[in-house]
Amino acid sequence: MAQITADSINITVDGELAEAQVGETVLTVCRRMGKDIPTLCHHEGVEPYAACRVCLVEVTAGARQELVPSCQYPVSDGLVIQTDSQAVRDARRVVLELLLARCPKSDVVVDLARRYGVTETPYPTDDPDETCILCGLCVRVCEDVLGVGAIGFADRGIDREVGVPFDEASEVCIGCGACVAVCPTGHVCSIDDGLVRRMETWKTELELEECEVCGRPFATVKQLDHIRGLLPEHVPLNRICPVCRRSQAVQRLSEACSIVVDNLGATAGQDGIENLKSL
Amino acid sequence: MGVDLEPVGRLCESHVSNRTSLVMLLQETQDKYGYLPREVLKQITREIDVPLARLYGLATFYRSFTLTPRGKHELCVCTGTACHVRGAPTVLQHLQRRLxxxxxxxxxxxxxxLVTVNCLGACALGPLLVVDGKYHGKITVGEADELLSSLAEAAQQNPQ
Known part of the structure; x- marks a missing residue:
């Protein structure tokens, strides 16, 4: 394989010439160009995983032509990519039929499948209420981003599932809800009930802390302790909810502004102040 | 539960906490305890910086790991294609009935x-019964019976 020395390389996407940087993935470049490539297991915050396979594209490198997951495939000089060829559409349709068979009631899967003309599946459904596509986003965000690792895959093959070890309440889950936020199908869910956050999917309950200003429960005690542990010691952690934090920031900003306006007034005179205020 | 956690520290010491040697650590742990007790897995996560979820994932991924206590003797019937056509189902059914x-x-x-395995790669010996790691090739129901009886007898004469 030829050594690429320059950082910038040229690739072709759907017949269009495009510039890309070494180390970028096909998906990144194609999305920048405005190409419509669906993804389910992809999230910019974590490493590509290529589990859901709906982002398949066709690449031609030399004489070889193959379907690859664009989220994981690195660009190389002279790469020719088809994002919407017949082969790509057919492959995505098969993938969506399989996903539809697994999660027939998931709105996200159903909608995406419909976009590719898939309304029914030839494959059998195990559990009609299943909503997890096993993309592993929750697992990856929990371990790789937060460094908690409260959840993981268990078993394998058709028995593979995502969950807490031994299927019992987690001792390490901090209840931050990152798993809920990244889950593409809404399988992972949590409910805040008074001073308790119930991580329904993980069978774990956590105590919520009230905002020091407005008294609204806003984050779990464990989550705030986790953040405390990540911050340098001299940085104080205000146990304040995002809404109050924002209004405090606005307050500080407007105070700072009025000082600026007053100072300006001394030099620009009354007209200057009126002009500024009318802005 | 009365599981001795004392050897865990020593087991962990010989392994760097990375993904690749975790399987080896679990194998040695299982050799030591006969299975992977829940308390021991939790102790490992305290000894080395590895989430319990990853250990549990490995322990449930590989068939050779077990989270429940095993019997004194392990009878493993190969049910691979070659063993199957040479009569493994009969041997298995017999063992199931007898035990x-x-x-x-x-x-x-x-x-x-009693466990089954999909292929041990010793197809010429089929049907194959592995008793505590010892391979018994071309096994018949009668031979399996004798093996079982002698093991049961030995256990009776020499109870722990």
Whole structure:
């Protein structure tokens, strides 16, 4: 394989010439160009995983032509990519039929499948209420981003599932809800009930802390302790909810502004102040 | 539960906490305890910086790991294609009937665990029965019976 020395390389996407940087993935470049490539297991915050396979594209490198997951495939000089060829559409349709068979009631899967003309599946459904596509986003965000690792895959093959070890309440889950936020199908869910956050999917309950200003429960005690542990010691952690934090920031900003306006007034005179205020 | 956690520290010491040697650590742990007790897995996560979820994932991914106690003797019937056509199902059915357990289960007296495997790569020896790691090729129902009886007898004469 030829050594690429320059950082910038040229690739072709759907017949269009495009510039890309070494180390970028096909998906990144194609999305920048405005190409419509669906993804389910992809999230910019974590490493590509290529589990859901709906982002398949066709690449031609030399004489070889193959379907690859664009989220994981690195660009190389002279790469020719088809994002919407017949082969790509057919492959995505098969993938969506399989996903539809697994999660027939998931709105996200159903909608995406419909976009590719898939309304029914030839494959059998195990559990009609299943909503997890096993993309592993929750697992990856929990371990790789937060460094908690409260959840993981268990078993394998058709028995593979995502969950807490031994299927019992987690001792390490901090209840931050990152798993809920990244889950593409809404399988992972949590409910805040008074001073308790119930991580329904993980069978774990956590105590919520009230905002020091407005008294609204806003984050779990464990989550705030986790953040405390990540911050340098001299940085104080205000146990304040995002809404109050924002209004405090606005307050500080407007105070700072009025000082600026007053100072300006001394030099620009009354007209200057009126002009500024009318802005 | 009365699981001795003392050896865990020593087991962990010999392994750097990375993904690749975790399987080896679990293998050695299982050799030591006969299975992977929940308390021991939790102790490992305290000893080395690895989430319990990853250990649990590995322990449930590989068939050779078990989270429940095993019997004193392990009877493993190969049910691969070659063994299957050479009569493994008959041997397996017989063992199931005689022991009163399904594959993966342990007899109530804690003496035998019956398991199946999909292929051991010794197809010429089929049907194959592996008793505590010892391979018994071209096994018949009668021979399996004798093996079982001698093991049960030995256990009776020499109870722990």
């Amino acid at each position: 009163g357990v399904s594959p993966g289960e342990t007899t109530e007296d804690g003496l035998f665990t």
